[in-house]
Amino acid sequence: MSRRRGAFCIQTSHAHATIDGQPLMLTLRLYVLREVVVPAILSVFFFVAVLMIVRFFSYTAVLLQSGASGAILLELVLILIGTLITLTVPMAVLLGTLIGVGRLTSENELLAMRVGGINVMRVFLPLVFLSLFISGGLMWMNSMGVPLLFRRVETLLLRMQFNVINNLRPQVFYDSLGAPGGDFTLYFEDRGENFGDGGQLEMKGVNIRIAMDPDQVTGESEVEADGVESVQREFLIFAETGEIRTEGDELEGRVDITLKAGSLIPLEDRESDETTVVQFETMDYSFATGEGRPETLAEADPRTLTSSEILQVLGEQPAVSLYRVDRHGKRIDRRWRQWFAARNEFIQRLSLPLAAPAFVLIAIPLAMQIRPRAKALALLITVALLFLYQTLILVAGGVGKNGAGNGLTVFMYLLPNLLLGGTGLFMLIRESFR
Numbered sequence: 001m002s003r004r005r006g007a008f009c010i011q012t013s014h015a016h017a018t019i020d021g022q023p024l025m026l027t028l029r030l031y032v033l034r035e036v037v038v039p040a041i042l043s044v045f046f047f048v049a050v051l052m053i054v055r056f057f058s059y060t061a062v063l064l065q066s067g068a069s070g071a072i073l074l075e076l077v078l079i080l081i082g083t084l085i086t087l088t089v090p091m092a093v094l095l096g097t098l099i100g101v102g103r104l105t106s107e108n109e110l111l112a113m114r115v116g117g118i119n120v121m122r123v124f125l126p127l128v129f130l131s132l133f134i135s136g137g138l139m140w141m142n143s144m145g146v147p148l149l150f151r152r153v154e155t156l157l158l159r160m161q162f163n164v165i166n167n168l169r170p171q172v173f174y175d176s177l178g179a180p181g182g183d184f185t186l187y188f189e190d191r192g193e194n195f196g197d198g199g200q201l202e203m204k205g206v207n208i209r210i211a212m213d214p215d216q217v218t219g220e221s222e223v224e225a226d227g228v229e230s231v232q233r234e235f236l237i238f239a240e241t242g243e244i245r246t247e248g249d250e251l252e253g254r255v256d257i258t259l260k261a262g263s264l265i266p267l268e269d270r271e272s273d274e275t276t277v278v279q280f281e282t283m284d285y286s287f288a289t290g291e292g293r294p295e296t297l298a299e300a301d302p303r304t305l306t307s308s309e310i311l312q313v314l315g316e317q318p319a320v321s322l323y324r325v326d327r328h329g330k331r332i333d334r335r336w337r338q339w340f341a342a343r344n345e346f347i348q349r350l351s352l353p354l355a356a357p358a359f360v361l362i363a364i365p366l367a368m369q370i371r372p373r374a375k376a377l378a379l380l381i382t383v384a385l386l387f388l389y390q391t392l393i394l395v396a397g398g399v400g401k402n403g404a405g406n407g408l409t410v411f412m413y414l415l416p417n418l419l420l421g422g423t424g425l426f427m428l429i430r431e432s433f434r
Contacts (some may be wrong), residue, residue: 003177006104006229006351012090013340020213022119024241025118025122025123028113028123029123029125029126031121032100032101032124032126032127033126033127033130035100035101035103035104036096036099036100036101036127037096037100037130037390038096039095039096039099040092040093040095040096040097040099040100041092041096042096043091043092043096044085044088044089044092046092046401047053047084047087047088047091047092047095048081048085048088049086051084051087051088051301052077052080052081052330055080055084056080056115056170058155059076062157062160062161062164063160068160068163072156072159072160075152075156076153076156078152079149079152079156080145080153082145082149083146083149083153084140085138085141085144086141086146086352086353089134090139090252090267090352090353090355090357090359091139091354091359091382091386092384093131093134093356093360094359094360094363094382094386095244095378095379095382097127097359097360097363097364097367098363098366098367098378098381098382099375099378100298101363101364101367101368102367102370102377102378105367105368110368119180120431120432121428121431121432124364124428127360127364128357128360130177130259131357131359131360132356133211134353134356135333135353135355135356135357136353137163137352137353138352138353138356139349139350141155142307142349142350142352142353143306143307143308144306144307144347145400146303147303147304147305147306147309148306150301150303150304151304154304158289161177162253162289162290162371164177165177165219165244165246165255165289166205167248168186168188168201168244169191169284170188170189170190170191170203171187171188171189172187172317173185173186173187174187177255177275182410183209183210183211183234184208184209184210184211185208185209185210186206187206187207187208187209187377188203188204188205188206188207188242189206190203190204190205191204192204192241199245200243200244201243201245202241202242203241203242203243204240204241205240205241205245206237206239206241206242206259206262207236207238208237208239208257208259209267210234210235210236210238210285211233211235213409226237227374233266233267234266234267235264235265235266235267236264236265236267237259237262237263237264237265237283238262238263238265239259239260239261239262239283240261240262240434241259241260241261242257242259242260242262243258244256244257245255245257245258245260246289252288252289253288253289254286254287254288254289254386255286255288255289256284256285256286257284257285257286258282258283259280259282259283259284259285260281260282260283260285262279262280262283263277263278263279263280264277264278264280264283265277265278288359292345295308297312297313298313298316298318298338298339298342299338302341302344302345302346303343303345305342305345307346307349309344310345310346310391311346312341314339314341314342314343314346317339318333318336318339320333320335320336321333322336323336331427332401332402332403337401340400340401340403341401343400343409344396344397344400344401344409344413347400347409347410347413348393348397348413351414351416351417352393354414354417354421355389355417355420357421358416358417358418358420358421358424359385360424361420361421361422361424361425361428362385362420362421362423363423364424364428365427365428365430365431366381366424366427367425369427378410385420387422388416388420389416392412392413392415392416392419393413393416394416395412396412396413396416398410399412400412400413401428
């Protein structure tokens with residue numbers, strides 16, 4: 001066997017042939033790994049760049065309004081890259097395998113191996129084992145590393161939101177500002193004389209769109225019995241003047257808003273012929289800037305919890321009925337929704353890394369048959385497979401959120417891996433008998 005222009009030409013079918021003192025099979029396996037690993041590493045950078053654009057788009061408002069320093073922006077970029085690695089590596093493995101194996105097929109190198117009496121399936125075994133090793137590493141990252149990175153992202157966002165509150169400007173629409181539920185929009189026409197004096201800002205011509213509990217407005221709660229859940233309602237508030245004050249820091253701070261001489265209009269009564277308008281002389285509203293740091297694990301964002309912490313949450317099911325009745329009808333109780341979200345997150349952390357070996361198994365026979373030597377064709381096939389995979393994951397997430405049993409939820413999350421990996425394995429076995 002001799003090497004010529006980067007390709008292999010089989011000159012012997014002896015099973016124990018050597019090249020430069022190395023066994024033939026070992027040389028071929030290392031060669032195939034190199035052809036796949038190099039484009040896979042480059043693909044990681046490509047997919048990270050694409051997903052970073054999407055992530056940064058969701059933070060655009062906070063980033064532009066906060067005036068964050070370069071150091072904070074750099075830290076945020078590095079942390080977001082870390083959270084994307086477990087998503088981009090399986091995609092990169094898929095694209096790298098299609099490009100690498102497609103090149104070997106297009107230049108007839110796999111055909112040369114077969115002519116030389118070599119079982120090409122044995123040549124690809126290290127690639128499958130490597131994908132399993134990568135899958136194990138991604139599971140560990142999902143279990144320990146990524147949740148810690150998400151916690152840091154929350155801290156940075158809280159810091160930037162707190163900075164926005166302390167530097168509000170007139171005639172600018174501000175969204176969220178860290179208010180509970182995130183449904184909060186503030187706009188004011190002009191500022192008062194004591195602008196930013198001692199953490200206090202005087203506002204004129206204040207408009208606020210907000211979602212809050214009715215008892216914060218009327219003093220009467222909508223919770224009438226154990227089977228009825230309180231629901232936040234949406235209001236539009238106009239006030240002639242107002243004050244906004246901050247205390248503490250972004251983690252343990254508080255924002256107090258006092259509005260004077262205004263009116264409050266509920267926006268959820270649009271179907272009614274009559275609209276209730278509440279006039280007020282003074283109205284107070286407050287929220288904690290550290291609202292994103294709940295007191296219990298069950299109330300936390302599952303993405304910020306390590307796998308061991310999620311197991312603690314799953315170990316105690318909510319001691320309430322699965323369904324609650326509110327003004328919108330029968331719905332799953334919010335505590336159960338949080339429990340289902342934690343369960344989905346835990347299963348997803350185990351199932352998504354398994355996409356790496358599943359993608360390798362389906363990409364090898366596809367590349368051998370379609371011969372995607374052109375990177376554009378390989379990328380097109382990758383996008384089609386990723387679309388199919390993501391669609392099945394979204395279906396699994398919907399099934400899990402709607403209260404399906406543990407067994408069915410696990411099966412639905414594993415279905416994309418079983419479908420792609422099983423199909424690829426069948427095609428590989430059939431290819432080995434050709």
